[in-house]
Amino acid sequence: MSVLKSLVKETVIYGLSYSLVRVLNFILLTPFLTTLFRDTKGFLSIHADIYFYIALGIAFLTYRMETAYFRFAKEDDFKNKIFIQASQFIWLSCAAFVLLVYVFNSQLNAILKFPNLESHILLAVWIIILDVICSLPFAKLRFDGKAKEYAIIKVLSVLLNLLFVFLFLYFLPKWSSEFSYFKKDGNAILYFLLLANLLGSLFSFLYLYKEWKSIFTKPNWSGFSKIVDYIWPLIIVTIAYTINQYGSTSFLKYLLPGTAIENFNYSADFNAAFRLAVIMSIFVTAFNYAAEPFFFRHQKDLDAKSKYAQVSSYFTIACCVILISTCLFRDLAATLFLSGYSGSIHLISILLLSNYFVGLASNFSTWYKLTDRTLNSAMISIISLLLTFGLSIWLIPKYGVDASAWILLICNIFIAVCSYLQGQKHYPIDYPLIRILGYLTVSLILVVSLPLLINFMHLNFILASLIKFCAIGAFLWISLTIEEKSKLKTE
Incomplete structure (x- = not known):
């Protein structure tokens, strides 16, 4: 249990740096953006689309060097040079990327079907560059156990x-x-x-100067091919993940029957619902931030597999x-955060489930990182x-935005199942599948049946909320009790 407490502690600390600020971002920015874009709803979709390409650029240019750093930093052959090697490679790649975008900016805007957003694309490029350059220094802080410094930045x-x-969008227009x-x-x-x-992002870059200033030395690429052999499949994994998880707006932009602007307008409600479902994604990502170094640190423990299962x-x-x-x-969340964008609110449960299976697949994917497969x-x-x-290509032209949510869920279930089956072959772990499926089934039953029961009984908001809180509390208490009893049986 002490190991789990260690993971919980790290998750909480990284949660303060990732989850808390993302929640603040969600609480403050989501209603603000939906209000700002209410008269130009298509720009909410364009905003989501641009950030998809930012995520894609970061996914490619980081080359999963963070994972490679966690993997090789403890090896004698790499511990004194991997940070410098990886950082130099990233900086060179970023320089080439900036040059290409500046040369082909207009063509890129046309391909992406944006309404004359060349200047916006350049801003997005520099966001990508700064975040990519900061990725490895942040990984170093995580590996060195400097969670508090990481969180502060x-x-x-x-x-x-x-x-x-x-300042730009509220106070300046108000003042002048x-x-x-x-x-x-x-x-x-x-x-x-x-x-x-x-x-x-510029603030992070400057704050991390003491971490990246050491990379400007004579290149030493000895052994770097081993790192490349390890990371190139991970690059494919990350790019595929980014497209699967965040590419919906682009698919809708290209595959719906209207013009690009019409399709952006049509998908605005879906993007608003996607922003609401991000609450699950925030937790999953915070968990992964803590779990990845945790799994590597404990891989040689005798009871490592039982820890991973638990x-x-x-x-x-x-x-x-x-x-x-x-x-x-x-409904309450939609009123608070998605006023005027409720057209796809029925997809929330599908999007939340999809984000859960992303996290479950990550749990089941420990094997390929630990066994170099x-x-x-x-x-x-x-x-x-x-x-x-x-x-x-098959479903979006027929069923529109609803198809995007179901496609996301299907693909994430597929990845989770494949990761589990492959893991059992190469690094078998006795995951408690029955309990996992049980918790998930009970959750879905509550989500479907409780609103029907409340509507049937014609309860007011206060009584309905009280019943909902009791149901959530009962689920949590019973689930944790089951886990404690299971733990006692295995000891």
């Missing part, structure tokens, strides 16, 4: 981002009529959102609580990406 960066957003158009022009809103993000069960309980809570109070995971990712493309 992340929190301050996001808070600065939020500060500049409200010269800036009033900021709040009415979707193009201007999007530009200043990106500029605020860039300034937040972690998956507690992870499922936490995700089920988020699923139940969000679905039972989705990254090629196996790359094959799963390639197949899942082909599945996403195939289903999107």
Whole structure:
């Protein structure tokens, strides 16, 4: 249990740096953005689409060097040089990337079907560059156990981002009529959102100077081919993951029957619902931030596999609580955060489930990182990406935005199942599948049946909320009790 407490502690600390600021971002920014873009709803979709390409650029240019760093930093042959080698490679790649985008900026804008957003693309490129350069110094802080310093930088960066957003889009238009158009022009809103993000990323870059200043030495590429052999399948995994998880708006943009602008407008409600479902994604990502170095540190423990199995069960309980809570109070959340964008609110449960299976697949994927079988995971990712493309081309023209949510769920279930089956072959772990499926089934029953029961009884909001809170509390208490009894049986 002490090991689980260690993981919980790290998850909480990284949660303060990732989850808390993302929650603040969600609480403050989501209603603000949906209000700002209400008269130009398509720009909410363009905002999501640009950030998909930012995520894709980061996924490619980081080359999963963080994972390689965790993997090789303790080896005698690499511990004194891997950070410098990986950083130099990333910096050179970023320089080439910037040059290409500046040369082909207009063509890129046309390919992406954006309405004359060349200047926005350049801001997005610099966000990518700064975040990519900072990725390895952040990984070093995580590996060295400097969670508090990591948290401080992340929190301050996001808070600065939020500060500049409200400065540009709320206070300046309020203080001077010269800036009033900021709040009415979707193009201007999007530009200043990106500029605020860039300034937040610049803060992280400057703060981490002491971490990356050491890389400007004579290159020493000895042994780097071993790192490349390890990471190239992971690059495929990350790119496939990014497209699968965040590419919905682009698929809708290209595959719906209207023009690009019409399709952006049509998918705005879906993107708003996607923002609400991000609450599950926030927890999953925070968990992964803590879990990846945790799994590597404990891989040589005699009871490592039992620890990994136990972690998956507690992870499922936490995700089920988020699923139940969000679905039972989705109407309240929609009123608070998605006013005017409720057209796809019925997809919330599907999107939440999809994000849960992302986390479960990550739990089941421990084997390929610990056994260096990254090629196996790359094959799963390639197949899942082909599945996403195939289903999107087939279903989106027929069923519209609803198809995107179901495609996301199907692909994430596929990845989780394949990861489990491959893991049992190469690094067998006795995951508590019956309990995991049991918790998930009970959660879905509560999500479906409780609103029907409340409507049948015609309960007011207060009584209905009380019943919902009791159901959530009972689920959590019973689940944790089951886990404690199971733990006692195995000891």
